[in-house]
Amino acid sequence: MKSILFEQTGKPTDILNVTDVAIPEPGPNEVRIRVVASPINPSDIMFVQNLYGIRPQLPSGAGFEGMGVVDAVGEGVQMRTGVRVSFTGVGTWAEYAIAHQRSLIPVPDAMTDEVAAQLFVNPFTAYAMVKDSGVPEGGWLMLTASGSAFGKMVIQLCAMRGIKTIGTVRRNDLNDELKALGLTEVINTETDDLTARVKQITGGAGVSCVLDAVGGHTASQALTCLGKGGTMLVYGLLSGQDPAVNIGLMIFRELTIKGFWLTDWMRRVDSATRQDVAQNVISLLSSGTIQLPVEATYSLDQITEAVAHADRPGRWGKILIKP
Structure with missing residues (x-):
């Protein structure tokens, strides 16, 4: 073979x-x-x-x-x-x-x-990370590299849950498609000031959670977009560069940075949670609700x-x- x-x-x-x-x-x-x-x-x-x-x-x-x-x-x-x-x-x-x-x-x-x-890697990761983000209905979640297959999955899941989303892109050719999937706001990191735009969009409050797959300068800037007590969940390093972390910002805004790896998440949660995720993911994909x-x-x-x-x-x- x-x-x-x-x-x-x-x-x-x-x-x-x-x-x-x-x-x-x-x-x-x-x-x-x-x-x-x-x-x-x-x-x-x-x-x-x-x-x-x-x-x-x-x-x-x-x-x-x-x-x-x-x-x-x-x-x-x-x-x-x-x-x-x-x-x-x-x-x-x-x-x-x-x-x-x-x-x-x-x-x-x-x-x-x-x-x-x-069926497994992107859908299970997206479902688990949205769940772990703790962002409530009406809250703000930001994701970097939002045009990826994973990003599109997160956008659709958040739209179903009433979670408002901000997605970063480096080019504008996918903007209309991402908005059609349910992305609330899109920010081009090559042309826009990310921190200023997020502050404007959220009325100065910042986002509750950031899902980051890029690292480097993008992650460093995304960290400044978190509101008080916010969390950044890191699941990739597409840039190949570690972000610079503003320790003062973390202290005075009480921010948290956590890594996320689906393999460990699946080991950590109980069988009932794993079954719940599987059933929901299969239902959403089989029905065509999630593309x-x-x-x-x-x-x-x-x-x-x-x-x-x-x-x-x-x-x-x-x-x-x-x-």
Whole structure:
């Protein structure tokens, strides 16, 4: 079978290769999945560069998330073959992948393959972070890089909950689409004074929470937009630069900065919370209430073009790998 492997860490376009390997066999509590589609997420790119919380064991497969059909089951697995599932694991950019049965989410018939392939990472993270933000109905939440697939998910969730949102962008080509999804206000950080605009929008009160994926100067500026007792939840570092933190601001406004990693969040919360998130996410996606657009699909043989496209600025949808 074909699988995307890398033998050293580095720039994805330089090190990812299509390799012929034996079809894997599932062990106890594992299933083998014939992969139909898998997205390219920022976490995948960070993993390949050895910048993620999980370190690759070289040589390593790539891709953390996907959907497909259960093809074989190991000892102790109750699920039958032929079932469509969303799943997580290391090495989803392949024709076949192995996953632990605990990571499987059966896919409803009403959900398309393209949506099911994106079921876990972005939707679960967005749902969990909006929940953890504590912003009430009528309150203000700000998110950086709001034009990303994750940002669009947050915008839609907040609109459903009556939470007002401010999104930052670096270009204006997605502004109309973001406003149509429910974004209350959009700020271009290249042309506008972020702090002054947020102060104007919120009547001087600032926002209750910032969800930041950028870091660097953008995160430093976003911190100044928090109101008294506000919180910044950090879930990425797209700029590759650490922000400068104003300690005086943190002290006198009683601000909090917290990291967010879905893997740890899923371990930390109880099973009832995990089930609640899963049911709500599946319902929202199956009904079409929340949209997860796809910009382009590529085959495994086109992996270099696919990761280059995923890194391209100004994308409006997710890039998928379809073996």
